[in-house]
Amino acid sequence: MQTLTIGKVARRAGVGVETVRFYEREGLITAPSRSVSGYRQYPEQTVARIRFVRRAKALGFSLREVRELLSLRVDPERSSAEVKARAQAKIADIEQRIRTLRRMKKTLVELTDACDGCGAMRDCPILDALETHEMD
Known part of the structure; x- marks a missing residue:
């Protein structure tokens, strides 16, 4: 060898x-x-x-998840259905993260649209929103 x-x-x-x-x-x-x-x-x-x-x-699998996949890989008694279920769970996780990122982007677009980029820092609508508003 x-x-x-x-x-x-x-x-x-x-x-x-x-x-x-x-x-x-x-x-x-x-x-x-x-x-x-x-x-x-x-x-x-x-x-x-x-x-x-x-x-x-x-x-997108974490190291813990990779470790679990590797353990499934070497166990001949396990079914590929377990791997498929983990992959489907990862897809759902990714879809949730995409939704979260879209919400974040939408909020940031709205905040930047509200700011003309001129004026004093104390009047910045972006900073005001970060300080005083609850974000989704």
């Missing part, structure tokens, strides 16, 4: 060395064996595992 140094793992996975170390500390990848001289020796499948983590994070 060929092993890889941390630098090779990082390059192949498209991350930095510190990310590899972080994933190791977080238990997302297995702690590697060490050479006689103390260098980490990662198995080749570590690259695929890091790519999995990166892709899941890019889709």
Whole structure:
């Protein structure tokens, strides 16, 4: 079995060395064996595992959720329905965040439209609204 140094793992996975170390500390990848001289020796499948983590994070999954997905991946008794349910929950979470961001944008547009950008700071409708109005 060929092993890889941390630098090779990082390059192949498209991350930095510190990310590899972080994933190791977080238990997302297995702690590697060490050479006689103390260098980490990662198995080749570590690259695929890091790519999995990166892709899941890019889709909005937290590290905790990624850890759960990884545990489902290695358990042959589990059903893909569990993964689908988690993905659907993530979709609902993303949709809620989009709604929240749209509300935030709408409010900011209204506030900036109310401000002509001239005049004294004490008359700024944006600052006044932030100070005195309840935001949605």
